[in-house]
Amino acid sequence: MTDPLADPLARRGPGVTDPLAGAAAVLLDMDGTLVLSEAVHRQTWRRFFDYWDVEVSEDEYERTYLGRRALDVLAEVPGPWTGTDTTAALRAMDEHANELADAVRVVPGAVELLRALHRRRQPVAVVTSAGRNWARHVLDQVLDAAGTVSVLVTAEDISLGKPAPEGYLLACRLLGTAPARCTGVEDSPSGVRALARAGVGRIVGITTTSSPAELRAAGAQSTVPDLRVEHWSQAC
Known part of the structure; x- marks a missing residue:
């Protein structure tokens, strides 16, 4: 029981x-x-967007980026990163998220x-x-x-x-x-x-x-x- x-x-x-x-x-x-x-991941993505000088609205972020693997998004969504090696950028995003882990x-x-x-x-x-x-x-x-x-x-x-x-x-x-x-x-x-x-x-x-x-x-x-x-x- x-x-x-x-x-x-x-x-x-x-x-x-x-x-x-x-x-x-x-x-x-x-x-x-x-x-x-999500606030941690949103801040991490914001830093990524700032690096590439790209503006992404909250609506677009929720439709395209929220809840998805960064590797898939960058391969699918065209941007200044298209055709580049994003390995270092993805590693930097992970490191930034880890730095903010206490906010979870x-x-x-x-x-x-x-x-x-x-x-x-x-x-x-x-x-x-x-x-x-x-x-x-x-x-x-x-x-x-x-x-x-x-x-x-x-x-x-x-x-x-x-x-x-x-x-x-x-x-x-x-x-x-x-x-x-x-x-x-x-x-x-x-x-x-x-x-x-x-x-x-x-x-x-x-x-x-x-x-x-x-x-x-x-x-x-x-x-x-x-x-x-x-x-x-x-x-x-």
Whole structure:
């Protein structure tokens, strides 16, 4: 029997179901889903744009850059960087993000959710557009939850990032689980589209960086404002 004192997912109140209970595995994005780090990444991109003397509006940033792997964006979006070797620029962006790591905040309920899933022995995969160094720092230092994650897929592990489904498909293969039997949580339209294209059975959008309408239009069946247990009834 689940101990409601040890498992926050069990403290939902009468008539409230747990949308994660039937999932063979839970697939989680990291930035924007587990931690509030978009301000760090936005500042990193801003420095990159300043270097190239390029202006990018907030609307364009959200449509084109938010939640995506920098390598994919620079290969796709034309600019003064087109045709150049962006290796040094990408390394500088990673280093700048690492310098700002102390500004990252935890999404309410994230740590409790990870620990509850671990106690239930429910596999968790984190699939992020960030590099492995950043991901390890967030999981180890910010969330103190590295032991709760069964599989970690980062930018270095795939050839094409979100909205392509490759990262989530790889996570499911490593977990030995069909995507249709999983539940995924994402904060950006590109991430939601990646889950949908991977064939993930249930998709929950978290509205930390995008509106409910944007996430539903991308393929989320439901949305929550954060990861606190009292909001999960909205995801049913």
